[in-house]
Amino acid sequence: MSHTPFILAAYAATAVVLLWAALSPVLQRRSFTKELKARKQHMDNKT
Amino acid sequence: MNPIVLFFHKTGSPPWFYRFSGKLIPWLWTICLLLTTVGLYLALFVSPPDYQQGESVRIMYLHVPAAWMSMMIYGFMAIMGFIALVWRIRIMEVLLISSAPVGAAFTLIALITGSLWGRPTWGTYWEWDARLTSELVLLFLYFGVMALYSAFDEPRKAARAASLLAIVGAVNLPIIHYSVEWWNTLHQGPSVTASGSSIHPSMLWPLLLMVGASKFYYGANLLSRARLRLFQQDRRKRWVQDVISKDQV
Numbered sequence: 001m002s003h004t005p006f007i008l009a010a011y012a013a014t015a016v017v018l019l020w021a022a023l024s025p026v027l028q029r030r031s032f033t034k035e036l037k038a039r040k041q042h043m044d045n046k047t
Numbered sequence: 048m049n050p051i052v053l054f055f056h057k058t059g060s061p062p063w064f065y066r067f068s069g070k071l072i073p074w075l076w077t078i079c080l081l082l083t084t085v086g087l088y089l090a091l092f093v094s095p096p097d098y099q100q101g102e103s104v105r106i107m108y109l110h111v112p113a114a115w116m117s118m119m120i121y122g123f124m125a126i127m128g129f130i131a132l133v134w135r136i137r138i139m140e141v142l143l144i145s146s147a148p149v150g151a152a153f154t155l156i157a158l159i160t161g162s163l164w165g166r167p168t169w170g171t172y173w174e175w176d177a178r179l180t181s182e183l184v185l186l187f188l189y190f191g192v193m194a195l196y197s198a199f200d201e202p203r204k205a206a207r208a209a210s211l212l213a214i215v216g217a218v219n220l221p222i223i224h225y226s227v228e229w230w231n232t233l234h235q236g237p238s239v240t241a242s243g244s245s246i247h248p249s250m251l252w253p254l255l256l257m258v259g260a261s262k263f264y265y266g267a268n269l270l271s272r273a274r275l276r277l278f279q280q281d282r283r284k285r286w287v288q289d290v291i292s293k294d295q296v
Contacts, residue, residue, distance in 0.1 A: 003102040006163045010109055014159075018264065025271040025275045029271075032279060
């Protein structure tokens with residue numbers, strides 16, 4: 001039995017899980033900051 | 048004041064923690080990337096195949112660090128939960144709940160890579176053996192902590208409930224660790240212990256580098272998540288408004 005497909009699958013799965021775990025807070029921060037900035041600008045325009 | 052005590056006092060302040068962790072994160076990612084690059088090179092191109100496992104031993108360079116991290120992070124969560132419950136330190140609550148997704152990610156990797164290693168080596172992807180089952184229970188505990196935290200609207204109440212579950216769930220850690228000794232399992236016993244290692248240096252070094260990389264990954268990811276959570280919780284506070292107006296996000 002060739003071990004290559006199992007090794008490749010293990011490395012690919014690890015990369016996907018770790019990249020997702022690393023990128024999700026970055027993406028969340030980006031959208032949250034954008035939302036806060038938009039809200040602040042809206043409040044500034046009101047006053 | 049003693050500098051160490053002073054450091055802990057400062058860490059309790061969200062604005063200080065936000066600034067300090069912001070400076071630390073790029074260094075942690077850099078060290079993590081360096082260790083991963085060298086570790087992967089040695090693991091994939093330099094270390095020899097095992098005389099019994101063959102080439103599938105290369106999965107161990109992912110599986111072992113992930114399995115160790117899955118237990119270490121839960122242990123940290125139990126300690127942080129205890130500190131959060133006894134001393135009511137908010138940063139500890141934030142660190143606890145920010146640790147859970149990273150711990151769950153490592154547990155998932157340990158289960159997936161273990162399963163992919165098991166098929167060519169044991170002839171099966173899964174076996175309801177004590178080590179595998181207790182590691183699966185650990186994944187459910189991580190999910191449980193995250194779900195319990197999300198079930199509350201008030202973050203401090205949520206953190207107290209999650210802290211309790213983290214402390215109670217820590218009983219699973221010695222079960223995972225000693226499962227290979229307490230029960231007759233398919234999973235092999237430990238090859239690296241505090242007293243030494245039975246692994247040849249050509250395989251031990253890439254393994255240790257990957258273990259080191261996983262620790263820096265946890266540090267960087269944990270701080271990124273903790274900063275975001277603090278930022279979200281304090282969005283109406285002055286320091287967050289200052290950070291946004293100065294564009295120091």
